[in-house]
Amino acid sequence: MTYTALAILGCVVVVALDLWAFRTRLVTRRVFWAAYAIIVFFQLLTNGVLTGLRIVRYNDDAIIGSSTPGTFGNATDAPPPFFGDGRIAYAPIEDLLFGFALVTLTLVLWIYWGRRGVQRDPQSGPPLFPRRHPPSP
Amino acid sequence: MGEDDPVSYSYIGVLAFILVGTLWLEVLLRTRVLRRWRRLVLSIVPVAVLFCLWDIYAIASGHWDFDIAHITGVYLLGDLPIDEVLFFVVVPLAGILALEGVRSAKRGRAGWEAGDESDRESDAS
Numbered sequence: 001m002t003y004t005a006l007a008i009l010g011c012v013v014v015v016a017l018d019l020w021a022f023r024t025r026l027v028t029r030r031v032f033w034a035a036y037a038i039i040v041f042f043q044l045l046t047n048g049v050l051t052g053l054r055i056v057r058y059n060d061d062a063i064i065g066s067s068t069p070g071t072f073g074n075a076t077d078a079p080p081p082f083f084g085d086g087r088i089a090y091a092p093i094e095d096l097l098f099g100f101a102l103v104t105l106t107l108v109l110w111i112y113w114g115r116r117g118v119q120r121d122p123q124s125g126p127p128l129f130p131r132r133h134p135p136s137p
Numbered sequence: 138m139g140e141d142d143p144v145s146y147s148y149i150g151v152l153a154f155i156l157v158g159t160l161w162l163e164v165l166l167r168t169r170v171l172r173r174w175r176r177l178v179l180s181i182v183p184v185a186v187l188f189c190l191w192d193i194y195a196i197a198s199g200h201w202d203f204d205i206a207h208i209t210g211v212y213l214l215g216d217l218p219i220d221e222v223l224f225f226v227v228v229p230l231a232g233i234l235a236l237e238g239v240r241s242a243k244r245g246r247a248g249w250e251a252g253d254e255s256d257r258e259s260d261a262s
Contacts, residue, residue, distance in 0.1 A: 003200045006191065024252055031249045035236040042158065042231075046151055055148050055207040062200040099228075102188055106229035107236055109180040114253030119176040121255060122169045125241030129165070 003062040007097035014101045014108070022112045032107065036100075043099045048089035052079050063092040147207035148220035152227045159231040159238075168237035170230075180233065185225040192225075193217055 001009075018026050026032040050056050058080070060066040065086030081087055088096070114120045162168045170177060195201055196216045203218050211219040236251070243249035 001198075003195065006195075010191070026251070029251060031236070031239055031243065031251050034243075034249075035232075035239045038239070039232055039235050042155070046155055049151055050148070053147065053207065054204055055151070056201055056203055058201045059199050062195075062198070102184065102225070102228060103232040105187070106180055106184045106232050109183065110176065110233050110236070111251055111253050113176045113179050114251075118179065119173040120253055122172065123240075123244075123255070124168045124170075124237040125166060125244040127166045127241055 002064075003058075003092065003094045003098075004064040007094040007101070010101035011097050014105045018104065018108045022108050024108045024111045024115070026104065026108055026111060032104075035107075036103070039103055040096070040099070043096070044089045044091075047091045047095055047099070051087075051090040051092075051095075052082070054079060058092050060086075063094055065093070142205050142210050144209050145205075145207050146209065148203075148218070149209065149223070152220070152223055155227050155231050159234040162234045162238040162241075166238045166241040168234055168241055170233050170237050177230070177233065181226055181229045184229050185222070188225045189214070189217060189222060192221055 015027055018024050019028075051058070058066075063086050067085060080090055082090055086092055163171055193214060193216070203221070208218045208220045213219055213222055240249065240251060
């Protein structure tokens with residue numbers, strides 16, 4: 001399978017696990033998407049370093065939308081396009097799906113174990129320096 | 138891995154950046170993730186194993202590779218750089234810290250439940 005197909009499959013499997021196997025329903029929760037918005041920003045940053053410096057190099061035949069020849073292996077040290085040609089911040093768009101599957105599956109398991117009573121406590125917070133006027137619930 | 142390839146910490150440096158960027162949440166937002174280490178291990182290990190397998194398949198299929206000039210040059214299970222194995226530990230840890238960081242900031246507010254809340258409010262801080 002191509003990276004594209006595997007990445008889509010990975011996301012479908014993880015969402016199915018979340019909704020029906022572990023019943024954690026994280027993808028229906030506001031707290032998950034708020035955290036994920038932060039995570040995906042830093043993914044674009046750190047993955048941009050990994051791919052922009054060509055620490056990890058992608059085979060253009062395995063990713064979608066790429067027509068850049070010869071950017072795999074030791075063919076060239078030039079970085080891939082920052083945007084376009086199947087890439088966002090140097091990284092293949094498939095990496096966003098890969099990252100979603102990786103992080104979401106982790107969080108599903110984390111919440112699953114909490115629901116099962118495995119170290120549910122101590123819970124997170126409160127912050128060391130809480131807001132002076134905490135918003136009413 | 139050739140004899141002449143020097144050890145590089147470029148990839149490890151990115152991982153260190155991710156750790157520095159998230160571990161402060163444990164202190165300033167009191168996320169209490171590290172002290173719940175058994176739950177942490179049970180969450181990260183299966184994911185790391187699964188994604189290492191994906192990685193091994195992807196490397197064997199030629200989906201991606203790694204520049205020997207930017208990694209430590211230590212490999213596990215054939216062609217899997219140890220840098221990459223550590224990635225699958227560091228990133229899940231960062232993800233959990235991010236989630237628990239948001240939960241700390243939104244603590245006690247309706248509509249921000251993650252589904253594992255206990256009945257009692259544990260205010261033993």
